[in-house]
Each structure stands twice: as structure tokens, then as C-alpha cells.
Amino acid sequence: MTKAFSKDSTTSEVLEGIDLAGKTMLVTGANSGLGMETARALGAAGAKVVITTRDAAKSAEALAALQEAVPGAEFEAVEMDLGRLSSVRAAADTVLKRYPKLDAVIGNAGVMNTPFGRTEDGFETQFGVDHLGHFVFYNRIAPSLLAAAPARIVMLSSGAHFTSDILWDDINWEHTEYDKFTAYGQAKTANMLCAVAMNARLADRGVRAFSVHPGVILTNLGRYMSEADRAEMIGRMIKRMGGDPEAAKDVGFDKLPMFIKSVEQGAATSCWAATAASLDEHGGRYLADCQVAPVVDTYRPDGCMAYGLDPAAAERLWGVSEEMVGESFQP
Numbered sequence: 001m002t003k004a005f006s007k008d009s010t011t012s013e014v015l016e017g018i019d020l021a022g023k024t025m026l027v028t029g030a031n032s033g034l035g036m037e038t039a040r041a042l043g044a045a046g047a048k049v050v051i052t053t054r055d056a057a058k059s060a061e062a063l064a065a066l067q068e069a070v071p072g073a074e075f076e077a078v079e080m081d082l083g084r085l086s087s088v089r090a091a092a093d094t095v096l097k098r099y100p101k102l103d104a105v106i107g108n109a110g111v112m113n114t115p116f117g118r119t120e121d122g123f124e125t126q127f128g129v130d131h132l133g134h135f136v137f138y139n140r141i142a143p144s145l146l147a148a149a150p151a152r153i154v155m156l157s158s159g160a161h162f163t164s165d166i167l168w169d170d171i172n173w174e175h176t177e178y179d180k181f182t183a184y185g186q187a188k189t190a191n192m193l194c195a196v197a198m199n200a201r202l203a204d205r206g207v208r209a210f211s212v213h214p215g216v217i218l219t220n221l222g223r224y225m226s227e228a229d230r231a232e233m234i235g236r237m238i239k240r241m242g243g244d245p246e247a248a249k250d251v252g253f254d255k256l257p258m259f260i261k262s263v264e265q266g267a268a269t270s271c272w273a274a275t276a277a278s279l280d281e282h283g284g285r286y287l288a289d290c291q292v293a294p295v296v297d298t299y300r301p302d303g304c305m306a307y308g309l310d311p312a313a314a315e316r317l318w319g320v321s322e323e324m325v326g327e328s329f330q331p
């Protein structure tokens with residue numbers, strides 16, 4: 001019988017009884033927060049885990065922490081800066097060479113609500129790092145996933161996708177006044193659509209893709225936000241839940257325990273997405289609280305918007321993304 005999990009489930013609970021010995025799984029952005037916990041938990045379940053970090057010093061520090069947390073488990077690292085396509089392409093070459101078979105990739109790295117900026121290749125930072133960098137990476141390492149099929153691609157999205165559909169007229173913020181919350185929402189909707197398009201291309205060959213909302217977890221993700229930004233974000237969240245945004249005044253995330261998950265709970269949906277056999281028939285879907293999220297039309301923490309699952313929009317974004325990165329893919 002399939003086990004039922006919930007928003008309170010932890011990484012250990014969703015991986016209990018699952019033996020990942022002989023599997024190789026890669027987690028991007030694993031030197032911190034949810035990525036590190038995902039790597040730890042997959043390693044504890046027996047997988048060889050490849051982490052990516054932005055530089056060698058971060059890799060060394062993260063590997064030491066992971067090895068201390070799970071003595072005897074195999075952890076290795078590859079450096080990749082998702083804000084530079086040259087770095088993404090080099091990392092993908094290394095991965096293809098070192099890991100000809102990859103049973104799962106968890107595209108976890110991301111930035112949130114950054115001040116306006118552009119990546120080295122000229123993309124708005126959040127769209128560039130959270131979506132386009134991963135888009136190139138998944139496509140280039142697809143041969144390793146196909147060689148290991150059945151395999152999984154897990155893309156970290158967010159409930160923030162409720163904030164914005166893709167800004168089709170100005171995806172790259174060339175002439176629209178920048179709003180960091182909307183830009184994050186767009187990037188996280190792009191993660192959902194990327195999972196839909198990738199799944200459409202690979203599922204019949206045994207590679208299924210999912211997007212995931214981990215919940216709200218206190219990590220380094222909030223590093224670009226001021227106190228005023230936090231109040232604004234909480235206000236928008238309360239408003240989306242039908243409440244009075246004024247109630248957000250002087251409230252910090254830590255005062256909102258109903259929203260907050262532990263890191264072990266936050267990383268559980270990623271681990272579930274990477275391993276649960278019961279998900280085979282749900283490729284392309286958005287998962288939250290270790291469940292396939294229902295499509296809703298007003299905000300619900302465990303629901304999702306139809307625009308993030310629309311196959312036509314997914315194909316449109318695929319084409320636009322190829323154009324932006326200057327590369328065509330047939331994974």
C-alpha cells in the first residue's frame with residue numbers, strides 16, 4: 001500500500017524503507033538550507049550524492065558537513081554558478097563525464113526577491129539563476145538521466161508562483177518597472193512549466209519531471225530582503241489567504257508558526273518527488289506537502305495555479321528559453 005504523507009512529514013519519514021544503494025543523485029545548491037538537507041537525507045538512504053555549489057571552498061565545507069552528518073556515505077561535488085552559462089555548460093560536461101548514469105537531479109538552487117540585476121549573460125537575476133541556468137543544465141545532462149531510466153528531475157518551485165504568470169511581453173524586464181516579488185513569482189512559474197515540458201519530452205523514455213513547493217522554511221533564501229520587504233511579503237501572503245494585510249505589520253516570519261516548516265519537513269517533498277514510485281503516473285505535476293497539488297483559483301498553500309501546468313505555455317516557454325540561451329535542445 002502507498003504510504004500517505006503530509007505537510008508535517010520529514011525527509012527521514014518519506015525515505016524510510018527506501019534503499020538507494022547503487023543510485024547516484026545530484027542536488028544543486030546543496031551547501032545550504034533545503035539542498036543540504038536533501039543531500040544528507042538521500043545519502044543517508046544509501047545514494048551516492050553529487051552536490052553542486054558555487055565554488056571550491058563552499059564545496060569543501062559542505063562535503064565536510066555532509067560527511068560528518070552521514071559517516072560512510074558517498075558525497076562528491078561539482079562547482080556551478082547558475083548565473084553564468086559558461087559555468088553551467090562546464091559543470092554539465094563534468095557531470096556527463098563523471099556520472100554517465102544519474103538516477104535523479106534535484107534542481108534546488110535558487111535566489112529570491114533579489115534587487116534588480118542581470119546575470120553574466122544578461123538575464124534578469126531570478127529568471128536567469130532559478131530557471132534558465134537549470135534549463136541548460138537539465139538539457140545538457142539528460143543523457144545521464146536517460147541512461148539510468150527510470151530517473152527523475154525535481155525542480156524547486158514555490159507557492160510564490162501564485163504571484164505571477166510568465167510576463168510574456170517582457171520576460172527579461174527590459175521595459176517593465178522591476179518588482180522583485182513578481183520577478184520571483186515569474187521564475188517559480190517558469191520552474192513549473194519547465195517540469196511540464198521536460199516531462200513531455202522524456203517520460204516515455206522513463207525520465208519523469210516534477211516541480212515542488214517545499215513550504216515556508218527559514219533558510220538563507222531571505223538574505224536579500226529587508227525588514228520592510230519581509231513585512232510586504234507577509235502582507236501579500238496574508239492577503240492571498242483572504243486576510244487583512246494590515247495584520248502583517250510588525251510580524252516576522254518567526255511569529256507565523258502556522259506557515260513555518262523545519263528544514264527536514266521542507267526537504268521532504270523533494271525527496272519524495274525523487275523516489276516515490278507512486279508518482280510515476282503523475283509526471284509533470286507540481287507537488288506540495290508530499291502530495292500532488294490540486295489546481296485551485298485562489299491561493300492555498302498546498303495548491304497550484306493552472307497557468308503553471310499549461311502544456312501550451314510550457315512549449316512556448318521552452319522556445320523562448322532556447323532563444324534566450326542561444327541553444328536548441330532535443331533531450
Ligand SMILES: NC(=O)c1ccc[n+]([C@@H]2O[C@H](COP(=O)([O-])OP(=O)(O)OC[C@H]3O[C@@H](n4cnc5c(N)ncnc54)[C@H](OP(=O)(O)O)[C@@H]3O)[C@@H](O)[C@H]2O)c1
Nearest residue numbers: 029032033034081082083109110156158216217219220221
Ligand atoms: N525556504 C523557503 O521557504 C522556500 C519556499 C519556496 C521555495 N523555496 C525554494 O527552495 C530552493 C532552496 O532554497 P533554500 O530555502 O534552501 O535557500 P538557501 O538556503 O538560500 O539555498 C539556496 C542555494 O542556492 C544556491 N545558489 C544561489 N544562487 C546561485 C547561483 N547563482 N549559482 C548556483 N547556486 C546558487 C545557494 O548557494 P550560495 O550559498 O553560494 O548562495 C544555496 O546553495 C530555492 O529554489 C527556493 O526558491 C524555498
